[in-house]
Amino acid sequence: MTVTADAKGADLVGPDPAFLDVRDLVVHFPTDDGLVRSVDGLSFSVERGKTLGIVGESGSGKSVTSQAIMGLHNGTKAKLSGQILLEGQDILSLPDDEIRRLRGQKVAMIFQDPLSSLHPFFTIGSQIVEAYRVHNKVTKAVAKARAIDMLDRVGIPNAAKRYDDYPHQFSGGMRQRAMIAMALVCDPSLIIADEPTTALDVTVQAQILDLMLDIQREFNSAIIIITHDLGVVAEIADDVVVMYGGRCVETGDVREVFYDSEMPYTWGLLRSMPRLDRERKGRLDPIPGTPPSLINLPKGCVFAPRCQFKDKVGEPCRTERPGLDLIEGGHAVRCHIPHEERQRMWVEEIRPAL
Amino acid sequence: MLRYIVRRLIGAVFVVLIISLVTFGLQYLAYHVGGSPAYLFLGKAPSPEQVAAFEKQWGLDQPFYVQYLNYMKGIVTGRTLGDGTPGSEQACPAPCLGYSFQYHDTVTNLIKQAFPVTASLAIGAAILWLVSGVSIGVLSALKKGSIADRSAMVVALAGVSLPVYFTGLILLYVFVYWLHLFPPPKYTEFTENPLLWAQNLILPWVTIAFGTAALYARFTRANMLETLNEDYIRTATSKGLPRRTVIGKHALRSALTPVITIFGMDLGLLLGGAILTEKTFSLPGLGYLTVNAIARSDFQVVLGITIVAAMFIVVANLVVDVLYGVVDPRVRYE
Numbered sequence: 001m002t003v004t005a006d007a008k009g010a011d012l013v014g015p016d017p018a019f020l021d022v023r024d025l026v027v028h029f030p031t032d033d034g035l036v037r038s039v040d041g042l043s044f045s046v047e048r049g050k051t052l053g054i055v056g057e058s059g060s061g062k063s064v065t066s067q068a069i070m071g072l073h074n075g076t077k078a079k080l081s082g083q084i085l086l087e088g089q090d091i092l093s094l095p096d097d098e099i100r101r102l103r104g105q106k107v108a109m110i111f112q113d114p115l116s117s118l119h120p121f122f123t124i125g126s127q128i129v130e131a132y133r134v135h136n137k138v139t140k141a142v143a144k145a146r147a148i149d150m151l152d153r154v155g156i157p158n159a160a161k162r163y164d165d166y167p168h169q170f171s172g173g174m175r176q177r178a179m180i181a182m183a184l185v186c187d188p189s190l191i192i193a194d195e196p197t198t199a200l201d202v203t204v205q206a207q208i209l210d211l212m213l214d215i216q217r218e219f220n221s222a223i224i225i226i227t228h229d230l231g232v233v234a235e236i237a238d239d240v241v242v243m244y245g246g247r248c249v250e251t252g253d254v255r256e257v258f259y260d261s262e263m264p265y266t267w268g269l270l271r272s273m274p275r276l277d278r279e280r281k282g283r284l285d286p287i288p289g290t291p292p293s294l295i296n297l298p299k300g301c302v303f304a305p306r307c308q309f310k311d312k313v314g315e316p317c318r319t320e321r322p323g324l325d326l327i328e329g330g331h332a333v334r335c336h337i338p339h340e341e342r343q344r345m346w347v348e349e350i351r352p353a354l
Numbered sequence: 355m356l357r358y359i360v361r362r363l364i365g366a367v368f369v370v371l372i373i374s375l376v377t378f379g380l381q382y383l384a385y386h387v388g389g390s391p392a393y394l395f396l397g398k399a400p401s402p403e404q405v406a407a408f409e410k411q412w413g414l415d416q417p418f419y420v421q422y423l424n425y426m427k428g429i430v431t432g433r434t435l436g437d438g439t440p441g442s443e444q445a446c447p448a449p450c451l452g453y454s455f456q457y458h459d460t461v462t463n464l465i466k467q468a469f470p471v472t473a474s475l476a477i478g479a480a481i482l483w484l485v486s487g488v489s490i491g492v493l494s495a496l497k498k499g500s501i502a503d504r505s506a507m508v509v510a511l512a513g514v515s516l517p518v519y520f521t522g523l524i525l526l527y528v529f530v531y532w533l534h535l536f537p538p539p540k541y542t543e544f545t546e547n548p549l550l551w552a553q554n555l556i557l558p559w560v561t562i563a564f565g566t567a568a569l570y571a572r573f574t575r576a577n578m579l580e581t582l583n584e585d586y587i588r589t590a591t592s593k594g595l596p597r598r599t600v601i602g603k604h605a606l607r608s609a610l611t612p613v614i615t616i617f618g619m620d621l622g623l624l625l626g627g628a629i630l631t632e633k634t635f636s637l638p639g640l641g642y643l644t645v646n647a648i649a650r651s652d653f654q655v656v657l658g659i660t661i662v663a664a665m666f667i668v669v670a671n672l673v674v675d676v677l678y679g680v681v682d683p684r685v686r687y688e
Binding site for chain 2: 072100101102103105108113116117118121122130135166182
């Protein structure tokens with residue numbers, strides 16, 4: 001807990017609110033084809049110094065969620081409801097101008113593809129300087145020194161010289177480092193990384209993850225890492241939210257979700273991941289089918305049409321939305337199969353086959 | 355960079371050479387198939403002897419390649435036309451682009467007189483269409499789907515579709531002959547009276563700019579919409595930049611860069627003469643000169659103007675390419 005959070009907590013009756021508290025977030029996009037329910041009733045929280053991993057396939061609502069936290073849906077057709085509390089302040093009800101002041105300063109974002117996310121016509125240095133000066137009244141010279149310092153800190157050799165380079169003159173890994181330098185230039189307390197390593201070489205991925213952890217330790221920032229790479233989550237996250245069809249289907253700390261997994265979708269994700277530390281037993285076992293259309297979601301459990309175990313319970317899976325039931329600690333699962341049965345299946349059938 | 359420009363310039367010379375060869379060939383054919391320029395020069399029904407004497411005097415009896423080489427040499431060094439008999443000499447200093455049998459003047463002189471008119475027309479219209487087209491395009495993109503956007507795009511579609519002789523005539527009718535807002539157009543030189551110069555050129559400027567601005571508005575709007583969807587615009591917003599910086603700096607910079615390309619090309623093309631507009635408004639520019647020369651089979655004039663126009667386009671091309679490298683840091687010249 002930081003000093004600010006403690007001071008705030010003292011004024012509040014009841015439990016300390018989390019640093020970031022997302023409550024019942026709904027993001028819908030009206031389109032000509034119908035209402036796209038990108039995110040439907042999503043809740044999670046992150047404390048400073050902690051890392052939350054949001055996992056899911058494409059179209060599960062991960063990126064839409066992160067953009068909602070940045071207030072990037074303002075001025076678009078998106079319909080939002082629920083609350084996104086950052087230090088107790090609801091981002092969704094803030095006026096545009098105040099959200100703008102949060103962006104970059106308190107909440108910063110690292111994007112997936114650093115080449116397309118950096119402006120091709122401006123130098124790396126000037127883009128970082130711009131990010132700094134928009135929130136800090138300093139001279140260009142001060143901002144430049146700061147930018148070079150940041151570039152140096154994220155491990156870019158010869159930072160003073162590379163300052164004047166354009167994005168296309170950087171390698172992929174260096175670009176992502178520059179992107180991180182830009183995101184961190186205002187010392188944000190919340191960093192949202194949207195697939196930060198997906199576009200990078202595997203060797204560079206590890207370096208970037210290390211860098212993010214170092215920075216977290218140094219600044220005590222909260223990190224939300226959005227990815228479909230379970231390996232990345234297992235490595236750096238403290239808590240995990242598994243998303244499917246715009247909602248959370250399993251959440252808990254990393255051990256609970258990956259080692260005492262109870263949701264058939266999470267099992268599917270784990271099974272479709274290549275493992276080097278096990279003997280090869282033939283092909284990988286991907287989840288059959290494709291993610292549901294967010295316009296016409298299945299009536300019952302959203303995952304039911306692809307679920308291998310949908311006949312275990314029968315009728316309710318197809319007609320009734322399961323609730324997100326708390327099992328123990330922070331571990332919650334959205335599934336109609338009874339808890340004891342799921343535990344048994346995991347221990348006896350699923351885990352041995354991974 | 356310098357090496358690139360030199361190499362491109364050499365290339366440009368070749369392009370102009372090929373165009374001159376083709377045009378000269380056409381001119382040669384036109385005289386051989388369509389009749390000697392002697393008829394243009396000598397007036398009614400000259401005798402065969404007179405025609406033969408005329409052709410000898412102007413070197414038209416010589417083989418094609420000799421005529422072409424003489425012509426090209428004239429561009430570089432100038433030449434004296436005529437056969438040397440007293441009174442027939444016609445000095446044609448470099449760059450000599452031929453002789454007009456219709457106007458009894460060198461083509462170079464004719465172009466020199468007509469070019470300021472065309473340049474006035476082209477530059478004024480270019481500023482008008484660039485400013486109006488680009489701003490309408492940008493605003494339309496920012497207000498995509500609004501009534502203003504839709505009406506602007508309908509007008510733009512009309513602008514692209516309507517031919518200039520139609521727009522020009524309508525403008526003439528409405529503003530000159532009906533509302534009497536302008537006197538009937540008569541070209542006045544800028545140095546003589548700038549106000550009158552502009553007054554006489556407003557309608558032609560609008561005529562050309564209307565169609566081209568429409569094109570630019572549509573082009574800019576499409577570019578802008580594409581740019582606004584780019585990841586780096588989202589990055590700029592995520593940095594906390596105010597919307598006017600995101601639009602005015604990050605989006606405009608990318609959206610307008612391709613406009614440079616078409617602008618350079620269009621301006622280069624227009625400097626070679628706006629045939630329809632000049633004819634509609636009786637502006638004595640290169641286009642007007644061309645039409646009259648074609649009508650009177652005065653092919654040396656057509657030849658000269660074609661070479662000059664080709665040069666403008668080739669140079670505009672080069673300027674655009676070099677400029678693009680300045681604007682877009684990803685472009686490198688080898």
